[in-house]
Amino acid sequence: MSNSIPEIRDLDFMLVIGSNTTEAHPIIGMEMKIARQRGARLIVADPRKIWLTEYADLHLQLKPGTDVWLINAMAKVIIDEDLVDKDFIKTHTEGWPELKANLAKFNLPEAEQATGLPAEVIRAAAIEYATTRKAAIYYTLGITEHAHGSDNIFSLANLVMMTGHLGVRHGGLNSLRGQNNVQGATDAGATPLYYTGFQSAEDPAVRAKFEKAWATDLPATIGLNLNAIMEGVKEGNVKALYVMGEDILISEPNTNHLEKGVKELEFLIHQDIFMNETTKYASVVFPAACFAEKDGVFTNTDRRVQRVRKAVNPPGNARPDCQILADFARASGYAMPDYKDAGEIYAEIASLAPRFAGISHERLDRTPMGIQWPCTSPEHEGTAYMHKDGPVKGKGTFVVTNFRPSVEMPNREYPFSLATGRVLYHYNSGTQTRRDSGTMDKVGECQIEVHEEDAAGLGLKDGDMVKIVSRRGGIKARVWISGRVQKGCVWMPLHFVDAAINKLTIDAGDPLAGTAEYKVCAVNLLPVKPGAERAERSELVESRPVLGA
Amino acid sequence: MADTFTITVDGKPVEAHAGEMVLRAAQRAGVHIPTLCDDKRLEPAGACRACLVEIDGQRRLQPSCAWKVAPNQNIKTQETSKRVQRHQDVLVSLYMADHKLDDEGLPVETCNGNGLREWAQECQTLSLDPVEAPRAARPGDKNPYITFQPELCVLCARCTRYCDEVEAVNAITLTGRGSETTIGTAGMRGLLDTSCELCGGCIDTCPTGALVEQKAIEILPHQIERKVRTTCNYCGVGCQMDLNVAKVDGIEQVVRVTSPPPGETVNDGNLCIKGRFAYDFIHHKDRITEPMIRKPDGKLHGVSWDEALKFAAEGMKKVQQRHGPKALGFISSARCTGEENYLMSKVARAAFKTGNVHSCAAT
Known part of the structure; x- marks a missing residue:
């Protein structure tokens, strides 16, 4: 999120697109409902009539995968109605003429055809967004989980920048991150593109800094992303996996094909709290501690670093993932430092990543609201909303986007x-x-x-x-x-x-x-013919082992 | 009117902000005024009358939760006003006449505490005959989380107002008339058959323990050894929650999850069904408790940590030597902590010389 959760209840306008907020982010959904009850306007764009539409002023029930048409048509309306923020565009952006020229073709009649939404409704939504000052956009996986997900996001970013809804307290482009620490995983450097703190893995200076800190030589090229690793497994190029806390055979797409590849792996380490589908093919299983049994931090969707604290011991011989990883690294011949606790690991992260430099476990323990990065020094109070003094990268780049249909469209056989x-x-x-x-x-x-x-x-x-x-x-x-x-x-x-x-x-x-x-x-x-059905209620529920009913 | 001015509470100056209620200004200054129906997240209701104070110029006592501050206002609470104290003694006694009492004649303690009990302990209560109040629960309610004990309800309507103003699903409402008034649902159906999303906010806001969590209903607050503030492990909102730890059969367990006070954390004391109730997995019998390696018989066998770590390291090293670092993949987890994700990236890059490290954060 470019902005913060506590701002939501004071908004005047919300566009929620591709986010089933009340179900996937219930507490943010609550904040949106509070804003709505205080008089904010709410427009929901979603192919499905999700719960939030019951609270919405307008539901844009577009055809699946046509977001680029909707967003770009809204952008064109804003240009045609002369509602763009000329000062913001001039001062803070680049690529405006190209974008403007490309948007010319996203006219309302064709948008109506493509999205299935009445032209007047698209027009009204665009005008309302552009003319409301405290207006923010929220999106989730309904925008990103497409083969043209990046185009969807660039289109939204264009809309936000051309109307100057960036770098202000009540506004921004807000991606609601799905998992407890999905933000923190990338922040920490569990991504082929970056070392911790979004420092490019391709930058020789960054590599040199980490080679010094980690006292070893490091790979000179960036690695494969998750999708590419999974492709590598299917094609047989990736021969061994270390999987921590994910059931790849449930969560990754096209699992039948993936399962064949996983069977052929030469070695598979699986580290988790429960056995699952992936465990079936594991060479080694490491029993891990769950969140209630260990210390550390999670970073939430509004970049808020907050503490995870140990309440109880892990069961049996299960251990915190930190300890397992450090021991595994040492068993593999790498001299991983002997960290005394998670706070010491965080201190190492903070020493290497400027945007977390002001954050420490001690400081978080004094801060019930958590600390939002960037937080560059112990005196820095954190960042409630980004791009306050103009886009962080200098100029915000308008990216020209064009509609590409989804890869697999319904046909006669698969309607x-x-x-x-x-x-x-x-x-x-x-x-x-x-x-x-x-x-x-x-x-x-x-x-x-x-x-x-x-x-x-x-x-x-x-x-x-x-x-x-x-x-x-x-x-x-x-x-x-x-x-x-x-x-x-x-x-x-x-x-x-x-x-x-x-x-x-x-x-x-x-x-x-x-x-x-x-x-x-x-x-x-x-x-399915009657009789061939089976009750599929899971067998996993038990009454609580000791507390009883 | 200035934004900030001074009022007097029990003879002491208290800073007040224009537009706020007397109770808020008093609370901020550390002045204790009893209340049952007040919750910072809700519009003032003035329903329970516990917070009545004497205000100069007002003939009657006024509810401090619903009375706006004004410059130079002079307020007296039970500390300095006999009239307020007398009002409280009578009022708490009236509440107790319609409430389940323990052997000492005090409102019963519940797993969720009981604000009426605390208030009664501050007052000189009178002994009144019990009221015959046929307030009903919902006998057919099969939901496994939220229990309503009608004999403890004081009808402050915090739960129904929360369900309306914060959760906005309006599953529960005040229903019935007079002494039969109770917390009902449409057609008195069980919560599973209503618009209720089982967020449990009604439990959190209930001042008397009339609404409590079913799961560990017998574990009272004094049996909780500690509450550990942590971050929820489900979605990306980052709600703060307190894990309540108690000894069960001699073993420390998480027996309950409660909300931090409103206004203190990013979730403002709110939680959803998963955060508040779906914690059974922590002590579930299916948890993996031993390291295991797959032996030549094709099955996983429990082994020591040393053996498992050695086996794992050798296995990965062999593949690295045979096919190079690019044949390795390290899948980190958006479910794990920042420190763990950092170490996974360090293991991949520093120990195995590959950049093939990613988490399910790809989306």
């Missing part, structure tokens, strides 16, 4: 467009939430949301079992005529190992970010 996502009651691969009774009472099995008319056409009723097939695999789930999906679209949650949706999804990735296209792939629905 439905499948999108995947989260429900409120579960979390990702479900290893944690499928082990709790109430979350299972709310949503105990995988359901596929189907449009009423599509269901009628196939002779399906609410609650029927159906087989969902794509070019890559098939799974079963129960039909839910939810009234939330458009005709021709279906939607499924990703939490259920019994109905592993990533057997269906396509492993096409965004060319820049490597992010997989979880939001659009083509599937068909085949009714």
Whole structure:
């Protein structure tokens, strides 16, 4: 997020695009509802009628994968209505003439055709955003999980910069990060592109700095991103994996193909709190401590570094991941320092990364609100919103974007467009939430949301079992005529190992970010004969072992 | 009117901000005024009457939670006003006549504490005959998390106002009339069959423990050994929460998750169903407890840490020697801490000379 969570309740306008906020980020959803009750306007752009639309002034129910059309058409309206922030563009940006020229072709009649939204509605949304001062945009994986995810984000960034909604307290372009420490993982340098603190892995000076600090020579080239590593596994170029805290055979797209590759790996280390699909092929399993059993920091979606504190001991011989990694490095012949605690590791990070230089465990312990980076010195109070004195990189670059359809469009054989996502009651691969009774009472099995008319056409009723097939695999789930999906679209949650949706999804990735296209792939629905269904309630729930009911 | 001015509370000057209520200014100055229905996150309700104070120029006592500050205002609380103290003695006694009492005649303690009990201990209570109040719960409610104990409800409506003003799902509401008034749902259905999202905010805001978490209902506050402030491990909002640790059969366990006070953290004391309730996984029997290696029989066998680490290091080194560092991949985790992700990148780059390190942060 360029801006902060506490600002939300004082906004006058919110555009939420590709974010099922009330389910995926419930507490940010609460803040949006508070803002709405205080009189802010809320526009939700989403192919699905998500819960948040019940609170929205306007729901832009666009066709899946047509975000670039919607956003660029809004941008063109803002130009045509002369509502651009000329001062901001002149002072803080580059590439405006090229962008303006390219946007000329995104006219409203064609946008209406492409997105399925009335031209007047697109126009009204654009004008309202451009003319409201305290206006912010929120997006999540509905924007990024496309083969053209980067184009979606560049288009949004163009919209934000051309209206000058950047570098101010109530505004910005806010990506709601999905996992507890997804921001912190990249911050820490678990990415092929950067060493910790976003220092380029291709920059020889950066490499030299880390070679000195880490007292060894380091690779001269950047490595493979996650999507490319998984491709390498499938193709047999990547021969060994160390997997920490992820079930790649549930979470990665096109898992049938990936599973074949994982079987062929020469060596696989898996480190986790529960056995899962990936463990089946592990050469070694390291038992890890969960968040309640260790110390450290998580960085949330508004760049807020906050403490994780140990409350109880890990079970049996499980150990904190830090300790396992350090011991493993030493067993592999690298002289990893003998850290006395996580605070000492954080101090090493802070000493190497200027943007975290002012953060320490001691300071975080005194700061219940956490500290938002950049925080460059112990006196620096942190950064509630970015780009205050103009874009951090100097000039904000307008990037010309053009519409590219999704890789796999529905056809006669696979007539439905499948999108995947989260429900409120579960979390990702479900290893944690499928082990709790109430979350299972709310949503105990995988359901596929189907449009009423599509269901009628196939002779399906609410609650029927159906087989969902794509070019890559098939799974079963129960039909839910939810009234939330458009005709021709279906939607499924990703939490259920019994109905592993990533057997269906396509492993096409965004060319820049490597992010997989979880939001659009083509599937068909085949009714399951009565008797062939099976109850898929997970076996994982138990009454609490010692506390009883 | 100036933005900030001074009022007098019990003879002492207190800084006040224009537009705020007397109770807020007093609380900020550390003045204790009892209240049941006040929650910083909610609009003032003036419902419970516990916070009544004497205000110069006002004939009647006024609710400090719903009375705006004004320059030179002179306020008296129970500390300096006999009238306020007498009001509180009577009011708390009336509440207790319609409340479950323990053997000592005090409002019962619950796993969620009981604000009425604390308040009664500050007052000279009167012995009144119990009120016959047929307030009903929802007997058919099968939800496993949230329990409503109607005999402890004081009808302050914090839960229903929270459900409306903060969570905005309006699953619960005040229903019925007179002494039958209770916390109801549409058609008195169980919470699982309403718009309730099981966020548990009603439990957090309930002042008397009428709404409590079902899971460890028998563990009272004094049995909690410590509360550990930490960051939720689910989504990216970064809610702060307090893990409540108690000994169960001699073993320390997380038995409850509670919210930090409103206004203190980024989540303003709010949590969702996952953060507040979905913690059973921590002490679940399926947790992996021993390092394991796959032996020639194709099965995983428990081994010592030394053996597992040696086996793992040799295995990775062999592949590195045979195929080069580019044949290795290190998958870090957005579920793990910053320090752990840093070490994973260091292991990949420094120990194995490969840049093939990424986390599920790719999205």
